[in-house]
Amino acid sequence: MWKDKLKEIIYILENSDVNEIEVTFWGKKFRVLKNSPNVTTSSPNEAINTKNSQSSSSDNLENKNLDEENKISILSPMPGVFYNAQSPDKPTYVKEGDTIKSGQVLCIIESMKIMNEIESEHNGVIKKILVNNSDPVEFNQPLYVIEPS
Numbered sequence: 001m002w003k004d005k006l007k008e009i010i011y012i013l014e015n016s017d018v019n020e021i022e023v024t025f026w027g028k029k030f031r032v033l034k035n036s037p038n039v040t041t042s043s044p045n046e047a048i049n050t051k052n053s054q055s056s057s058s059d060n061l062e063n064k065n066l067d068e069e070n071k072i073s074i075l076s077p078m079p080g081v082f083y084n085a086q087s088p089d090k091p092t093y094v095k096e097g098d099t100i101k102s103g104q105v106l107c108i109i110e111s112m113k114i115m116n117e118i119e120s121e122h123n124g125v126i127k128k129i130l131v132n133n134s135d136p137v138e139f140n141q142p143l144y145v146i147e148p149s
Helices: 002-014 050-055 059-069
Strands: 020-025 028-033 039-043 046-049 072-075 080-083 105-111 114-119 124-129 142-148
Touching: 002 020, 002 028, 105 142
Parallel strands: none
Antiparallel strands: 020 028, 039 046, 072 142, 080 105, 105 114, 124 142
16 A cells, blocks of 8 residues: 555656655655756765766866856755745846846745745855746756855
8 A cells, every 4th residue: 555655646746746756655664856956966965066976977077167166156055945035026146147146045945835035145146146046946956156255
């Protein structure tokens, strides 16, 4: 009977935007994960960003990789919905090319109906915004690429 429930959960996972489901049936705990394009796992306890694995995959991209080593990814501290402004009629917190300071609000992530302001932990310049407004984000998903100053 629990196998039927597990098959049903796998079906729901495959046909949704959710990447992970964890449930307990009759004292047995099951965790089902969908393959994520942002993360590859080398062991159950260690996750590696694909940016790092791609940087060592090709000798032709050495110069580009040297530039990427000087950049920092700002990761989502929680799953939720990404917002780049306080409200739709307000200006965005930051845009590409902006200089940011440690403690500056970069975005809001709505999680469980709570609006969480995400602040920068670094000084630098926003080089790339990796997420669009109102996109769902996962835990540790890269949101911004900054060049520290």
